[in-house]
Amino acid sequence: MANLLNVCRRGAIAVACLISFHANAGVVIAATRVIFPAEQTEVTVKLSNRGVSPFLVQAWIDDGRPEVPLEQLRVPFRLMPPLFRLEVCKSQSLRIFHTGDGMPPDRESLYWLNVLEVPPKEQGNALQFSLRSRIKLFYRPHGLPGSSADAYQSLTWKMAREGGGWGVVATNPGPYHINLAKLDVHVGQQVISLNPSYISPFSSKRFVLEKVPRVSAGELHFSTIDDYGAVRDGLSTADSAPGRG
Structure with missing residues (x-):
């Protein structure tokens, strides 16, 4: 069996x-x-x-x-x-x-x-x-600081070179996993939908922007999933990482 x-x-x-x-x-x-x-x-x-x-x-x-x-x-x-x-x-x-x-x-x-x-x-x-x-x-673990439901609010975003193109780097500075349900990058009049993923505690994840010319900033529209499966919407901006532009 x-x-x-x-x-x-x-x-x-x-x-x-x-x-x-x-x-x-x-x-x-x-x-x-x-x-x-x-x-x-x-x-x-x-x-x-x-x-x-x-x-x-x-x-x-x-x-x-x-x-x-x-x-x-x-x-x-x-x-x-x-x-x-x-x-x-x-x-x-x-x-x-x-x-x-x-x-x-x-x-x-x-x-x-x-x-x-x-x-x-x-x-x-x-x-x-x-x-x-x-x-x-x-x-x-017991006694982790902050709240898992609000962990997405601490995400920071940067535009950075990715090979010959560009990517978005999301950094999670907290102890909770952040589960992305949606990630859209607005660059000028262009909207790029990326495959969502999760970002581990105290780590960064890079998302590649396909066929995007040189950019200095973008607006991030994203959604995260909390402990109960509910979706929370977030909005942020991403500037070029220092020394990468």
């Missing part, structure tokens, strides 16, 4: 690149992200089967490397149950425990919760897929 699920897992990773983001999953996760406060002993995540058939469900946590085999993953969490059958219109709570391993006390740590649904085998030549859902799991 474990070998079968590992094969399905690898197949799901490949298929995820081909299936639309809006593909209808039978197993639904009742969260867009998981927050694990350090002062708690466990957190739970509810799964529901909204499909028309039962599923075999496998759940695991990775460290940001989805291609690594399960037996090689070393993460500071345990998850129960890791494998179960979920009937139609039924729910199951995943219990996540921290193992007590040392974690950075001054910032959030990011891991990923994976849920793989394997449909029942059908007769005939119907094409079937194992679908994997993957959401962020944040381990949050």
Whole structure:
């Protein structure tokens, strides 16, 4: 069974690149992200089967490397149950425990919760897929300064050279991950939509501006996602980084 699920897992990773983001999953996760406060002993995540058939469900946590085999993953969490059958219109709570391993006390740590649904085998030549859902799991130390909901307000932006062109550099000076849902750069009359991403604590991320001539400043229209999946809009400006123009 474990070998079968590992094969399905690898197949799901490949298929995820081909299936639309809006593909209808039978197993639904009742969260867009998981927050694990350090002062708690466990957190739970509810799964529901909204499909028309039962599923075999496998759940695991990775460290940001989805291609690594399960037996090689070393993460500071345990998850129960890791494998179960979920009937139609039924729910199951995943219990996540921290193992007590040392974690950075001054910032959030990011891991990923994976849920793989394997449909029942059908007769005939119907094409079937194992679908994997993957959401962020944040381990949050106690007593971090500021608020995760307002962390986006501390973002700073700069225009900087990127190879032969230009890019936008976002810097997060705080201890929380900042999750971008949208990032549009307004340069004169031009609006450039960039692929959003997340910015780790105390770090910077560079976004490349394709086919953009020399610029000295731009206006940033962005949205971030908070702990509850709500979207918060932000507006800022980005000037050329000193010595880069």
